[in-house]
Amino acid sequence: RGREAGGRAMSERMQAVMWNPAKGGYEAAEAPVPEPGPRDLLIRVKASALNPVDAKMRGRIPADAPPRPLGFDACGEVLSKGGEVAGFAHGERVWYAGAADRPGSFATHQLVDHRIAAKAPASLDSADAAALPLTAITAWEALFDRLGYAALSETPQPQRLLVINGAGGVGSVALQLARLSGIRATATASRAESRDWCTRMGAADVVDHAALEEMAESGFDRILCAHDTDRYFPLMARLVAPQGRIVSIVGTQEKHDLAPLFQKSASFGWEYMFTRPVMQTPDMTRQGDILAQVARLCDAGKILPTRTETFRGLSVETIEAAQARLAEGRQIGKIAFVW
Structure with missing residues (x-):
């Protein structure tokens, strides 16, 4: 059996840029593609974006914690989904901002709770779409x-x-x-x-x-x-x-x-965007609803893209170069990654 029901090759591996808190730096890594939980979407990430919170997260992860991908914004396609997920189809293009307590989007594959995701705007390419969800x-x-x-x-x-x-x-x-x-x-x-x-x-x-x-x-x-x-x-x-x-x-x-x-x-x-997903609040689905409304505004030409710079490739070098650029304190709009 060459492929699973969701269309994902069984031999497929996840590529990621991990933050290693013990070493205080990033490292490239390969790992098995994660399996979705009951409420999860498994996403093949096409693009991500950088936010100031990415740098802050590095200091919040305990030194003895295992390496993990950082990054929150993402746009990608649905590969498979958990049994309690409704409203999303295999191959559908989605966008989301993720959660602070789960592995992030600096990876080729990511799990996200379907309640905080939505269909991506048809009018935006993956980089422009990835630059918007968290903000x-x-x-x-x-x-x-x-x-x-x-x-x-x-x-x-x-x-x-x-x-x-x-x-x-x-x-x-x-x-x-x-x-x-x-x-x-x-x-x-x-x-x-x-x-x-x-x-x-x-x-x-x-x-x-x-x-x-x-x-x-x-x-x-x-x-x-x-x-x-x-x-x-x-x-x-x-x-x-x-x-x-x-x-x-x-x-x-x-x-x-x-x-x-x-x-x-x-x-x-x-205002802390991660309150709803991390605290699993009763109104957690509101974030998916917000993204759906923003997608409609984008497709109607009422919300302009905010991406102003793009780094290509998923590597330690691109992540570090983008974070150095953001740390200069002169960034207008958003920095995106495409791979």
């Missing part, structure tokens, strides 16, 4: 689940929005979703090319990061922080309006004074 889910959850905006509202929403780091991966999608939802967004960007990018993505206004210091107090009803919460927390506490909301996607290393928020009856909250 799209994060931006959607931040704006609509955490900050309280109405998704894709057909009428203008009066609450003024500030997006800190508008040209980054999450900011790039958040500005587009804001434009589609009647939200007037101000983005921060320091370089000319970053400011131009923010305007293209949908920002009504773009200001230099340093200009926040000069802005009037309580100028924004909602603030989305997509860069360095420790640096911007005092500014955000000053800029948020009474009864306003602040949401950050970046963890803190310092303690912060919440008293200014108390006086304003303002709130501070987190």
Whole structure:
């Protein structure tokens, strides 16, 4: 019997770039193709993408943990599926952002819970598709689940929005979703090319990061922080309006004074995209639903791709080169990998 029922060759092996915490570095590896659990899709990964969380994950994995592939964003085709999976067919093209507690997408094969995956946009190639899931889910959850905006509202929403780091991966999608939802967004960007990018993505206004210091107090009803919460927390506490909301996607290393928020009856909250899949929340399927809606927006030409750079080949060298590029701190949009 040359092939299994799902169409996968029995002799097929998985190629991967593993993070080895004991050695503190990446290594190329080969392993058996994993078998899907009851709710899993087995995906042949065609493209992946890089996110700041990839570098953070390296420091969170215990030194005595076995090597594992990192990477979250992916676009690929379904090879097989678990017995409880419905709505996906063999050979179908899907996209997803994965989960922090499972092996990642820097590999030729990956398992993903079908509840956090969706059919990929037909209008995007694999690299453009792979660059969107993590940032799209994060931006959607931040704006609509955490900050309280109405998704894709057909009428203008009066609450003024500030997006800190508008040209980054999450900011790039958040500005587009804001434009589609009647939200007037101000983005921060320091370089000319970053400011131009923010305007293209949908920002009504773009200001230099340093200009926040000069802005009037309580100028924004909602603030989305997509860069360095420790640096911007005092500014955000000053800029948020009474009864306003602040949401950050970046963890803190310092303690912060919440008293200014108390006086304003303002709130501070987190958006962590992996909460639903890692905690197995009852509404975990919402992430698959979000990706399905974003796919429709992409196919309708309403969401623009955010990939700006592509590295080809699955190797230690390409992963390390891309991460070095991202670490420079000047990245606009997303970096993708294709293999």
